[in-house]
Amino acid sequence: MLIYKKSYFTSGSTITMKYFKRKKIFSYYSLEQNKCFEIKSNTLYNNNKSSIDSENENRVEQNAMTTLRESKLPVVLVQKLNIGEKIYADGKEVGISVSEEDCDTPELYVFSSDDINSSLNKEKEAPELKKDKYQCPLCTYVTHKKGHLNQHQLVHSEVKLFSCSQCSYKSKRKNNLKSHALRHSSSSANLLECVKCNFRTTFSSQFKKHMLQHTSVDKLDCEDDDYPENSKSYVDKQPNSENGAKLFICSKCAYKTKYESIFARHMSKRHTNIQPLHCSECDFVTNEKNELECHLLKCSERDFDIVSKKCLNIQTLEQSSEDKLDFEEDGIENHINDTKDNKKIFKCSKCNFETKYGSNLSRHMLRHADLQPSNEDKLDCEENGIENQKNDADKLSNTKDIKKLFQCSKCDFETKYKKSVDRHMSKKHLDEPPLHCTNVKTFDAHLESNHIENSDEDSQSSGNSKPTTDDTQHLDTPSGEEDLMWHKCPHCEFRTKKSQYFKRHMPKHSIFKYKCEFCNYKTHRKAFFATHLKLHEDQISFSNSEEEVNETLFECPDCSFKTKRKSAFNSHISQHTNKTLLSCFECDFQTPNEDELDSHILSHTKTKNVERYIPNLKSEDDLKIPRLKRAKVEQVLQNENNVIEVEEPMSEEIRWYDCPNCNFKANNKRFLDSHLRTHFGKKSVHECSICSYRTVSKQNLKVHMFKHSDFNLKI
DNA sequence: GAGAAATAAATAGTGCCCGC
DNA sequence: GCGGGCACTATTTATTTCTC
Incomplete structure (x- = not known):
């Protein structure tokens, strides 16, 4: 996905501007107008991968220059950066060094000119709201010191100028790099040791925090009194x-x-004992009058902000009718309580797991990464995913009621587990007649005929629709009693007092009208689908390209990346593995995995001459060709003519191994195992001896095997 | 497997000081 | 007096460990 990047520097009087190849736009931040601009490039790259030639690149630069000049914006292209080059503007060194990593991208340009300098001069005045008050043009940060504003603005920059010499750590700020450097220092000089326990740290703040645990701790903030007792009084002038x-x-x-x-x-x-100046509002102490004045102003504003933010939160909750709508469905009271108490709840997007600790959610998510869900669970996850997306959009995902229960639609039975509801239904209500509407035969048929097919997702999603007379006359309670009755979904735990919300919910259980072509996401609501498609923005931008589209969905085992294009997947995987991509000689196929390349090459070998692959045989190591091809080469060498058509590998006698997770096929089990690692990572795979189930978790296999034992018992 | 807490590390705000 | 840099520190985030 393309991220709208902007980098802004005041220290060097430069502005960085980035070119987004796929969008074919330049993006930069204008000081003068305090906002980001996008400038479209007239030059279109070809769809070929290697199409960014120098001629095109120059044309893009020229077009960008022209566009910039025509726009009369205060930016003039100085030069494109090269690795290790100093940046000059109008004959003067701009004074900013850019790390090699940033220089190495052809998209990064640096601009500077007198116009910018004049803009910067204006900028000195513009953010100054009043005396001694500076506001960041990119956020709400306000400070009374220009230096602090400069330091703050590094937050908006992506350039990390300070690199650690001993590891890959990079920092935007020098002092943070210095702090980091302490990690590499094993010298006892930097080590703070607790005299009352074994605690040791290199961080003074953490040391102090630790010492607070020892209730009898002595005064810690005694740095100013640390001078030796025997030190003579200072000499004024020496x-x-x-x-x-x-x-x-x-x-x-x-x-x-x-x-x-x-x-x-x-x-x-x-070193003089002048009377310190104390803040009347807090513990702040200073020797300087102007510092105290500065602090007092800030102190009063801070109190105001705290109060106003609280008010704003509550106001926001009450303002949005759409939010209000969802609060009703999700438990507005809990949401408000959580918001007020500032208790963050981390929810799994694939199941009902919730925790107060983000770390525990991360750990929990590994379960989903380990195991492919069953169809039933997958559906549940998808549905929950839809709900969560909706909630994310409404900023409610972390505020739902912790005790989310599955409820029986026919009695008061509640449970945390969906399967328990199913079991309950089968035992307790199997013989009971289904829910009946007063006008139709069955509840489901009624829903289908009256509340699914007639539903209008678009109008509902806008939140402005009102229930039709038809809706209310069936599912609502009599007039005046609507709010007293819950509408419970027979298919899930959803319930609401509003018939219109119930009507909106029910199509979820019908056939999904909108299906994402890039992942498994399905929904019945157009608005949700449009929101979801934004996740695949980068892939959509390529939808008209000539790149071959594979029907298989490739999921990264290390992150949430998904794609239908194998090439994109392999390219992504290489970011995790830092492996060099191996390219097929016949097509654009690339993979970091040698076995997979072997497997792929089989598709070309049907009528291909081996000589095309190995024109000049030396040694295997020198050739660095896949093992499969080497095997074919050996066959060739045994032939007297040394030129032979490769044997037909697509023989019907070959046994094919199917991947249970995608459409991948391999004629070699080793290839399948290799492929499976793209689903499961590099972990070993455990197979079920009874069915085709495979997992990387031994424990999961044990759990799985219970299914078979259960099956045997039933038999 | 999950809750909870401790620990480690990164990040960013700001007080303080120095050079000019 | 201003601008800039350093150092301290609070906060946030990630990881590890203990416990049930």
């Missing part, structure tokens, strides 16, 4: 010399300066 220049050296600390006035200020600020 001139010394360094390289011939006079130096004023502080006897109380390591400070030294060649300026007498500055030395005097240092001594007065750092």
